[in-house]
Amino acid sequence: MELSELPSFDFESIIKSAVKKKDTHPVMDLPVDYEEFNLTSEFDRDSITAFVKSGGWAVGGYLEKRGVMYSAPRYADGRNIHMGIDIWAKAGEPVYAVLDGVVAYSTFQNDEGNYGGTLILKHMVEGQEIYALYGHLSKESLELHINGEKKKKGEVVGWLGEESENGNWPTHLHYQLCIEDPGEPDMPGVVAKENLIPARERYPDPRILLGDIY
Structure with missing residues (x-):
């Protein structure tokens, strides 16, 4: 099945409709252009x-489907379909909580190709839990967080990390959603084609919270 033929899920439309009532905060200070x-x-x-x-x-x-960029050993299994949204900007740019939430997990995982500073917030939208991963933050960002701590919408939750502390990637935010507790401070940022249908359902389009940023 081609990506354009993937089914849509009612969850996305339900959450997107509910989120409009909550007036989300931008995840970063994107310029006009x-x-x-x-x-x-x-x-x-x-x-x-x-x-x-x-x-x-x-x-x-x-x-x-990114065919050429996942060369680190952790991607030797051929995973290359991206399950989040990336926002590229210079190191040190602030990152914000999109909605009120609770710190579910935070960690630093700086092996080649990984997320570096990683934060997962748990949000509640119309009684539905939704988990948001912020990847490639600075190590310093993790000093802001204690598991179980509440975060307000619009609160700074970190800053983009340098390449030396973000898994050796050009500086950017990886933002990904999960409709259930991932059980650890991680989500697979890319999946293999044969796993795409269940992954598409578990990791919905982040634009349900970020808005139509592209």
């Missing part, structure tokens, strides 16, 4: 690094 990156065919690490260091911003990524 920013790029939309499509990494389905090319990943030029040096160019993206130069772009963000110069002050450039870009977004993109949900359900994008």
Whole structure:
């Protein structure tokens, strides 16, 4: 099945409708003008690094099949379909809680290709739990969090980490949602094609909380 043929899930429309009533906060301070990156065919690490260091911003990524960028050993199983949205910006840019929530998990996982500083917030929307992962934060960001601690909508929950502390990626936020407790401070940021249907249901489009940012 091609990505364009994937079924949509009622969960997304229900949550998106409910979220509109709650007036979410932007996850980052996106400028009026920013790029939309499509990494389905090319990943030029040096160019993206130069772009963000110069002050450039870009977004993109949900359900994008990225054939060339996952070369770290942790992706040797062939996973390459992206289950979150990326926002590329320079290191140190602040990141915010989109809704009121509770810190479910936080950790630092800096092996090659991983998330670096990682935070997962639990939100409640119309009685439904939804978990939001913030990946590639600075290590310093983790000092802000204690598991079980409440976070207010719009509160700073971290800052983008340097490449040296974010799994060696060009600086960006990886934002991903899960409709159930992941049970650990992690979510698979990419999945293999054969696992896409259940993953698509478990990890819905982050734009239900972020809005139509691309």
